[in-house]
Amino acid sequence: MAARATLLATLTTKEAEASFLRAAMVQLGVSVKLVDISLHAGASTLDGDEKKRRMAEVAAHIGHDLAGKRAEEIGVVVGIGGGTGGEIVLQVFDALPALHPKILITPLPFDPRPALADKVFIIVPTLVDILGLNDLLRQTLEAAAAVVAGVCNQPVPAPQLAEPMIGLTALGATGVAVASIEAGLRDRGEACAVFHANGFGGAGFARFAEEGAFKAVVDLTCHELNRLLFAGDHVSMKNRFTAAADLPQIVLPGGLNFLGLGPVDTLEPAHSARPHYQHSKQFTHVKVLPEEMAEACEILAGHLNDANSPVHVIVPMGGFSHRDCPSGEIEDEALRILCFEMLVARARHYEVESIPHHINEPPTAQRVLELLKPYL
Structure with missing residues (x-):
């Protein structure tokens, strides 16, 4: 497949980190489409129910858009995020075929086992929080970009198996x-x-x-x-x-x-x-x-x-x-x-x-x- 990826990130809080990751992917020959999954709450702080509703809306909108496109068009779907962003990314993953190539880059503020139970994706743990670029995070994001580039060199799984x-x-x-x-x-x-x-x-x-x-x-x-x-x-x-x-x-x-x-x-x-x-x-x-x-x-x-x-x-x-x-x-x-x-x-x-x-x-x-x- 062509080296193509769709990068999901909350740009209101992670723009610098997402931009660094995108640049590292591009340097490795990957064409990247950056998609903003921010809640756009402005200066207000969303409460629990309203926040969950907005998260679900954003994920549903992005997931529906990606699911309607050919696998080769969206390429590897990569998400970067912590608690809120990571959860939105996982909800977007739900809209994609179980075997479509997916990668989540996260400090793992949650147990990933429930999300992994019914879909295949790669987790790249950052160890440090995704909050401000530093040498530790840069090295992790560069390694994550290499993972994405490697996955891009593999064929996208067919939507249907050749034989049940x-x-x-x-x-x-x-x-x-x-x-x-x-x-x-x-x-x-x-x-x-x-x-x-x-x-x-x-x-x-x-x-x-x-x-x-x-x-x-x-x-x-x-x-x-x-x-x-x-x-x-x-x-x-x-x-x-x-x-x-x-x-x-x-x-x-x-x-x-x-x-x-x-x-x-x-x-x-x-x-x-x-x-x-x-x-x-x-x-x-x-x-x-x-x-x-x-x-x-x-x-x-x-x-x-x-x-x-x-x-x-x-x-x-x-x-x-x-x-x-x-x-x-x-x-x-x-x-x-x-x-x-x-x-x-x-x-x-x-x-x-x-x-x-x-x-x-x-x-x-x-x-x-x-x-x-x-x-x-």
């Missing part, structure tokens, strides 16, 4: 099954995109489902439903269990038997009193209560009944995650039976079957691949 894939959800606790299914699909010449169902990856799964990236999905790891309903880090993803409604779905209750929480020493007393184990130093898996399993199955069944394409549910009665097994810290046959009975009782649109195997045993992956055959 199979979407597959995963966690480490269901990883053996995921690896077997991915390998089986690869042996059949089929591409598979795997999404980490950790409260963030599901947002990407849902976005790509809506953008037509998949021809069928295997939602092997419904664990994120527990995060949305009960506890555990997650981003807002109201469409997590509805985005694939028009696609053939094979669904398993992988990870539906535990809550994915933080370090063990941060657990609330009510959670630490339950059976649990440390998945790693950062993550603790806590067994769900029967009433939590029942509620999750009720919600899941409702979503699956509202689907518009075939849905097949497999309940692996040998265990829903790697430590839901004999001698496992959160093993519970009663929870598995409850899950199966609830899903059977509420099935209207979808089919349900139980198999005697653990979710990570080879026959489970084999059954998934058998059910996928008509859609490959």
Whole structure:
């Protein structure tokens, strides 16, 4: 692609810094269009609600303008900003295709994980604030310009994939099954995109489902439903269990038997009193209560009944995650039976079957691949 970039900046507060960055990009052969995303509040200070409204308006206007142009015309979309400017840039990013090249240059005054959950972009942390040019910031902006120039030398991803894939959800606790299914699909010449169902990856799964990236999905790891309903880090993803409604779905209750929480020493007393184990130093898996399993199955069944394409549910009665097994810290046959009975009782649109195997045993992956055959 031609070395072209669109630079977003709040020029009322960052004009000198944006101008320096633009000059550094131009020196590297990049043609730059500078776009002002300022709120233009003048001497007044906007309050919270009015500020958020103005930010959304600016982002919507710029996002709509960019989304209406050819990818080659706008090139790499680069944003520079702190708290306010950075948030406006991220809202503009929302209007662009998930894979369009995007770069955010920021001192990171916010957690970027929610924004990264459903779109691809590069973050260049400035470490110092973007407030007045100094040697530290100049060096950072020059490095950022080099990143932009490098990205400009890569082709812009096509708006549509050449061939729709199979979407597959995963966690480490269901990883053996995921690896077997991915390998089986690869042996059949089929591409598979795997999404980490950790409260963030599901947002990407849902976005790509809506953008037509998949021809069928295997939602092997419904664990994120527990995060949305009960506890555990997650981003807002109201469409997590509805985005694939028009696609053939094979669904398993992988990870539906535990809550994915933080370090063990941060657990609330009510959670630490339950059976649990440390998945790693950062993550603790806590067994769900029967009433939590029942509620999750009720919600899941409702979503699956509202689907518009075939849905097949497999309940692996040998265990829903790697430590839901004999001698496992959160093993519970009663929870598995409850899950199966609830899903059977509420099935209207979808089919349900139980198999005697653990979710990570080879026959489970084999059954998934058998059910996928008509859609490959």
